[in-house]
Amino acid sequence: MRVLVIDPDPARAALVAEGLAGIQPLEVRRATVFDEREVAAFAPDVVVIAADSPDRDTLESLRESSHSNPRPVVMFVDRSEPGLAEQAVRAGVAAYIVDGLAPSRVRPILDVAMSRFALTQQLRGDLAKAKADLESRKIVERAKGLLMKERGLDEDGAYRLLRKLAMDKGRPIGAVAADLLAFASILKGGDS
Amino acid sequence: MSGLADLTLGFIPLTDCAPLVVAKALGLFAEEGLAVTLSREASWATIRDKVAVGALDGAHMLAPMALAATAGVDPVPMLAPLALNLNGAAITVSTALAAALRALDPDGMAATPITAAPLARLIQARQAQGAPPLTFAVVFPYSMHNYALRYWLAQAGVDPDRDVRLVVTPPPRMVEHLRSGGVDGFCVGAPWNAAAVGEGLGEILISASEFWPGGPDKVFGLTAAWARRHPDELRAVLGALIRASAWADEPGNHAELVALLARPDHVGAAPELLARALKREIVFHRDAAGLPRREHALWFLSQMARWGQIAADVDFPAVADQVYRPDLFRAAALSLGPVLDPAMVFADAPAPAAALFDGAPFDPDAARAYAAGFAIGRARG
Numbered sequence: 285m286r287v288l289v290i291d292p293d294p295a296r297a298a299l300v301a302e303g304l305a306g307i308q309p310l311e312v313r314r315a316t317v318f319d320e321r322e323v324a325a326f327a328p329d330v331v332v333i334a335a336d337s338p339d340r341d342t343l344e345s346l347r348e349s350s351h352s353n354p355r356p357v358v359m360f361v362d363r364s365e366p367g368l369a370e371q372a373v374r375a376g377v378a379a380y381i382v383d384g385l386a387p388s389r390v391r392p393i394l395d396v397a398m399s400r401f402a403l404t405q406q407l408r409g410d411l412a413k414a415k416a417d418l419e420s421r422k423i424v425e426r427a428k429g430l431l432m433k434e435r436g437l438d439e440d441g442a443y444r445l446l447r448k449l450a451m452d453k454g455r456p457i458g459a460v461a462a463d464l465l466a467f468a469s470i471l472k473g474g475d476s
Numbered sequence: 477m478s479g480l481a482d483l484t485l486g487f488i489p490l491t492d493c494a495p496l497v498v499a500k501a502l503g504l505f506a507e508e509g510l511a512v513t514l515s516r517e518a519s520w521a522t523i524r525d526k527v528a529v530g531a532l533d534g535a536h537m538l539a540p541m542a543l544a545a546t547a548g549v550d551p552v553p554m555l556a557p558l559a560l561n562l563n564g565a566a567i568t569v570s571t572a573l574a575a576a577l578r579a580l581d582p583d584g585m586a587a588t589p590i591t592a593a594p595l596a597r598l599i600q601a602r603q604a605q606g607a608p609p610l611t612f613a614v615v616f617p618y619s620m621h622n623y624a625l626r627y628w629l630a631q632a633g634v635d636p637d638r639d640v641r642l643v644v645t646p647p648p649r650m651v652e653h654l655r656s657g658g659v660d661g662f663c664v665g666a667p668w669n670a671a672a673v674g675e676g677l678g679e680i681l682i683s684a685s686e687f688w689p690g691g692p693d694k695v696f697g698l699t700a701a702w703a704r705r706h707p708d709e710l711r712a713v714l715g716a717l718i719r720a721s722a723w724a725d726e727p728g729n730h731a732e733l734v735a736l737l738a739r740p741d742h743v744g745a746a747p748e749l750l751a752r753a754l755k756r757e758i759v760f761h762r763d764a765a766g767l768p769r770r771e772h773a774l775w776f777l778s779q780m781a782r783w784g785q786i787a788a789d790v791d792f793p794a795v796a797d798q799v800y801r802p803d804l805f806r807a808a809a810l811s812l813g814p815v816l817d818p819a820m821v822f823a824d825a826p827a828p829a830a831a832l833f834d835g836a837p838f839d840p841d842a843a844r845a846y847a848a849g850f851a852i853g854r855a856r857g
Binding site for chain 1: 646
């Protein structure tokens with residue numbers, strides 16, 4: 285069975301392809317965009333495509349124009365398997381299977397794709413959080429510096445004051461620090 | 477929370493997503509008691525699937541998508557309770573093709589509107605020489621763009637399935653494909669025709685307002701199941717969108733509208749290109765543009781049958797009445813009171829007969845005979 289993975293995110297496509305490797309005798313190819321000639325040459329049985337790829341509409345049209353396309357009709361993952369289409373859409377993947385291929389053979393492929401998509405989603409979320417944490421730490425450092433200068437506090441005292449403000453307001457310390465810096469810049473005549 | 481309903485609505489980066497973007501940016505959804513998140517989607521297929529499974533509560537849709545989802549093989553009944561706009565699309569060809577057409581048939585290219593007659597002559601000449609077929613792109617199989625291009629070609633004797641190659645290309649990639657020579661022409665919505673012209677790559681042969689003055693284009697679509705479960709939220713969403721459409725139509729608001737649409741998280745196109753179609757083409761609200769008109773649905777169904785997308789024995793009036801819901805539009809419009817011109821609310825009285833550019837009459841009550849009556853078509857059964 286030949287599987288084509290189309291994903292604008294090459295790292296995610298690689299992850300999906302890697303995950304498929306162990307399933308059964310099958311050939312996997314990945315691409316970032318849909319290329320008609322390439323697809324015709326590879327003749328996949330299943331196309332797994334990321335929902336954020338604009339090429340989905342082109343794939344949809346193939347099931348309309350079977351006469352200009354010698355390959356059999358392709359269709360969205362079979363709705364007769366309960367919940368599969370819903371899960372796939374929510375995970376951000378779609379599968380087009382060549383007519384005549386049993387949906388049950390597509391199931392393990394989609395399961396891998398969905399779990400790999402979830403994994404990249406989580407990794408990306410973790411990265412964003414790490415960046416935000418780092419940014420927040422920088423802001424807290426600057427707010428501490430401001431308090432040390434304006435209030436004559438030592439570093440520890442400045443941090444305790446910030447932490448007290450955060451606890452009083454029930455807000456994250458990074459947010460309180462950002463407010464403090466914003467107000468300080470207004471008092472100094474800055475334009476934010 | 478203050479009882480606000482949380483909704484997620486999808487859109488595609490096109491000028492006619494304006495009512496959704498405006499309703500959000502101006503706080504009109506919030507005034508109706510809704511907390512709306514807009515989700516920019518990359519393809520119409522994803523819009524349809526996300527709405528079908530409930531990952532989106534409603535979305536900017538190609539009008540025939542809602543009909544196809546309801547009448548197709550794997551039905552998920554959908555509703556179109558509001559038309560988002562009239563007109564807006566156009567058929568554009570590469571400057572090279574336009575020059576060839578003008579050299580071959582200067583009179584035909586000077587006509588208003590331009591028919592596909594010059595193109596038909598060129599295609600005949602190419603076929604005699606054994607040249608490969610010209611390639612035209614549309615945005616989706618179930619779209620006004622596909623039906624308009626096919627109608628326009630066939631009207632001049634060009635068979636869209638045999639004499640040219642038709643492909644599907646996402647709207648933001650149309651201009652790039654025209655530049656690379658991958659396509660010779662296309663039918664797409666604003667602002668992408670203006671973008672092709674602006675870059676000196678293409679020439680507009682016929683705009684939607686010439687093809688069918690006041691012709692249909694996009695709708696706000698959602699599943700029938702969602703509408704049943706959330707009647708109050710639906711009325712609120714429609715109310716906000718109707719107010720946004722009225723705002724978007726006002727020439728005095730166009731500068732602000734263009735700035736909103738130009739944002740990368742909305743359409744992300746150059747402001748001057750977005751401004752062009754607003755001035756000349758797209759209607760959001762006036763002339764009861766928001767009313768989902770039964771005759772529009774019946775015309776779409778006739779073209780779906782004509783090109784073999786649906787069986788000819790589909791009950792056109794039943795599908796049209798199931799999907800197109802002017803009653804929901806009217807209820808929402810009435811709930812807005814005197815904010816809007818009250819005339820629009822009652823404008824679903826018999827509409828002027830559809831007048832396409834070729835003057836061929838379309839009787840909505842005889843849509844099936846109309847579908848089967850074309851010289852070029854694939855109507856089955």
